[in-house]
Amino acid sequence: MRYLPVFLDLHAGKVLLVGAGELVRAKLRLLAAAGARVRWYATDGQHDLAGLAAADAARIERADGDPLAADLKGVIAILCAGAGDIGVAMSVRARAAGLPVNVMDDLDHSTFIFPAIVDRGDVIVAVGTGGTSPVVARRIRERIEAVLPARIGDLAGFIGGFRKSIHGVISDSLLRRRFWERIVDGPIGALVLAGRKAEAAKALEAIADPSAFAGATGEGKAEGHVTLVGAGPGDPDLLTVKALRALQDADIVFYDELVSPEILDRIRRDAARVAVGRRVGKPGIGQDATNRLMIEAAKSGQRAVRLKGGDPFVFGRGGEEVTALRAAGVDYSIIPGITAGLGAAAQFEAPLTYRHKARRITFLTAHKARDAEAVDWSALTDKTMTVVVYMGMTAASTIRTGLLAAGRSPETPVGVFARVTRPDAKSAVGPLARLPDLVKTIDGGPAILIIGDVVAQSAPWRQSNPTKILSELLEAAE
Template sequence: MRFLPVFLDLKAGPVVLIGAGELLRAKLRVLAAAGARIRVHAIDGNQDLGLSPEDAARIEIATGDPLTADLAGVIAIVCAGASDVGVAMSVRAKALGLPVNVMDDLEHSSFIFPAIVDRGDVVVAVGTGGTSPVVARRVREKIEALLPARIGELAEFIGGFRKSINERIAEFPLRRRFWERVIDGPIGASVLAGRKGEADAALKAIADPSEFARADKPEGSVALVGAGPGDPDLLTIKALRALQDADIVFHDELVSGEILDRIRRDTTRVPVGRRVGKPGIGQDAINKRMIEAAQAGQRVVRLKGGDPFVFGRGGEEVEALRAAGIAYSIIPGITAGLGGAADFEVPLTYRHEATRITFLTAHKARDAEVVDWSTLTDTKMTVVVYMGMTAAPAIRAGLFAAGRSPETPVGVFARVTRPDAQGVIGTLRDLPELVRRTHGGPAILIIGDVVRHAGSLRRQTPNQIISDLLDAAE
């Protein structure tokens, strides 16, 4: 390690910035964003720095030769686009013992700029010793994706209580344990979820911080996590963090193996869902097991295909957790209707053609029979049906009876976003046959004129695609 990572106190004095052109302005934006006081020597004479009035108030436009300028109180020197002046300024800075950076010139720099992840009070610096800024940026992007957006708010929140808690807990190990329990438990989760007021009240309600820190049983919690329709790359960053933090995961049967592979290896995995024609353990039993695990101090994830609140019984599970007094969070996922529409390039809305969307479920024929199809006959409405393969004949009959045209375009999209995804299109008249041609689900049905705009029907031959288009046109 050639360069030691350090953090410079920008309140200690001004930073001198010397250079010209866009390189100067780029470094100026970095320093201004960090809150630095800046003294700028624009050696090309261009003083149009393009800064906001707020930033401009902290910037001094210097005149004269920077090589003879007074450097008293200066904390660092930065040269960007300064050419030979930068080299000469480096010599002067080193003679005075001032940190100096000459952009893209390691030989004349005593410090370098890292790639920065800025989360307020939490700052991560990534460096490669100046050898490859592009690699540093790529590492920064990975870290950006992993860090919660409100991690800086969590640090600020803890900072607001740190002095008072430290005064109440004398032993350092116990004090550390207290903050670990706060950060890893429901209080920290509340801050990261944007519920700072709730977290503030919970921390203030701790009567004895030492006893809280000594408690043997950690506080459990439940995260309802949407796994999306199958592609693991469609998991949200927040969902990935929950899977990595979990002690136990209760997952649906239809959650793909690739997504289950994202769970930490030592986490307990419990399948609790059901497939068509096969009994599951039942919703009450799922609720009971989640609650018991959380009451035992475990971090629980309920991993559900698609989105927990779109035909996923997430509402029922939330009500059960509320009634049991269990801390919980909700992490949405991409629902199959949206995933399938994107996968096969079907715009669910289209200007002048489709201005409304209805999502419904028809798992069995009797489900379709209780739907009021008369409300779904508007030709400018796109109808997205979940779990409708078995009930396809009843869905067709219901729409026919309500007056929807047999020529209405229909798409059946199976196993959406997965490598074996398949889509077939035709008309409402042919719906049961289209379902048979998908060779198994799960599948969504999209009904409406927007299906005419479908793009790539992956996994089909050109002849199959032409046949589908002809079917839709007949």
């Protein structure tokens, strides 16, 4: 992130505007709508205020003379639009004076840029693309405007009117946030969004015990909760709406190392983040310590999220964690995620079931060679069974040996699908006999192994065997 989104207090001083033509008038309209006081140097001498309301026009000072010699006392920012070479010179002067400056369509001479803006009164949404693509920013703004309630600014102002009084009643910051979340998400917030602020105010004032309304415990603290959240295989767009809400509501998040940075970015900015997972060959804090941290967080009144790659109940130790939370008397909930096996199947078009070819699926884990040695491979030799192996890279040789010894054909199609749903996802497909060699080609995990005839339906297999596919099509046509 090169540009930090900030909001400039336009009541703190004047904005110096330099330029001419429609470009500068567009900036003038924007500044006027925001209530700014503006000193405008029209480089063509035409101070045309047509179209501005009288109150807005009254805040515009039409300045003459050389803007490069202008008095900068009381100026909080400088804007240049349609100013030509003067814009570059004003940039030099602004930087020397330590003032933020924007020269339209000139990133090299600007210290800030204008975002696409969604204006809902007290709620302002700014969308930026680093100045690279205003069209993309406008498209995003249009989508936000389509889903953002028209009166969301009224809701913000409504809450602002009651903040001080509620602050005086609820001293605990966590409990205060819970109170306002219940207001925003509940019937009182809905009344404001429906334009019925007077009714909403009466309903809020009728809350006899705001702390109890917020969900306080007997000690007057916020009630804690733990949510087990499946983060999916890596693509943040695969998070469920419910998972996103949990990440935004969390006070603290305990996350696995397999959770992608893009998903961690969806966590509320001021929530604490604690890494508790481990990768192969790297020690973690251990399951008992993780359980203890979650329980302590909940008992202190925090809303904790245990963020796990894939799905909590598919080789994610979610069952163990629920057992620990239940034994400690901690309130909890579970939000499923897309498990990596399903993510691999979808991304690489490898159906786990296929009519007349694959009627059953077995999911297993083979973290180490001894895990693979403990598997009863004789139960997995049915050609109509698809075998999905999690954490099987290091045990690939043992997996191959076990299946071959049990009678599975060495020509059985297999796929190694690494970092599924992520931008750097990679696959390698081939016969079971070559499984260890395939693992070596995908440049590290995490990876899912899919074993069975269905792999021959996958996109990587089709791309790597065009002659075979053509032969099969010709045989089918005959």
